[in-house]
Amino acid sequence: MSAATPMTQDELKALVGRAALEHIGHGHIIGIGTGSTVNHFIEALAQQRERIVGAVSSSEATTQRLRAHGIRVFDANEVEELAVYVDGADEIDPRGFMIKGGGAALTREKIVAAQARRFVCIVDQSKWVQTLGRFPLPVEVIPMATQRIIRQFAALGGTARVRLRDGAPLVTDNGQHILDVTGLAITDPPAFESMVNDWPGVVTVGVFAHQRAHVCLMGTPEGVRTISFDGPGR
Structure with a gap:
């Protein structure tokens, strides 16, 4: 038998986008980031949009995508706290610290992340680094x-x-x-x-250390690896 065809980077992003739905409760307003991996999450969320009240968006591009799927978008000032924030990263290290901003939405991403009780970072395995700084x-x-x-x-x-x-x-x-x-x-x-x-x-x-991830869902050829950064020192 021939070996299975390796998953592409885009397929790994779609894998973690779908997996992030497991971290979304019912009846909440959530924060949603920006970028290609997040776009896969939005596509998955659109199939279950009734489970959330709506979302606070980190960019105009994400706002347009959410509205196109019939998902209500709230202004950040209308919402006191978000249950969870789902976003990607350009790099993430073993402590949950990240570099973000490849999509130029870093300021709004950090604002929305600061409103959320939990930050769920969704990435493919190419984003995992030991020391931040390889990505510009x-x-x-x-x-x-x-x-x-x-x-x-x-x-x-x-x-x-x-x-x-x-x-x-x-x-x-x-x-x-x-x-x-x-x-x-x-x-x-x-x-x-x-x-x-x-x-x-x-x-x-674009260093996200004070708003670091609580959990990382990382797409690998073996499936989604879940890495938790909860615990002392947060």
């Missing part, structure tokens, strides 16, 4: 501070570049720009996040 770190910045922030990252050994779209700086849903920073090894994510957040002109740094 997204940082949302106010444009007038761009060059100074680039110099501050250079002093740390990082190379920051403005993210472009069609030859011009990408503009986020919040009207700001994104820097992508390479050359960093982030060994103390909470301290790094706090430091960069204090730099004038930084809107949000």
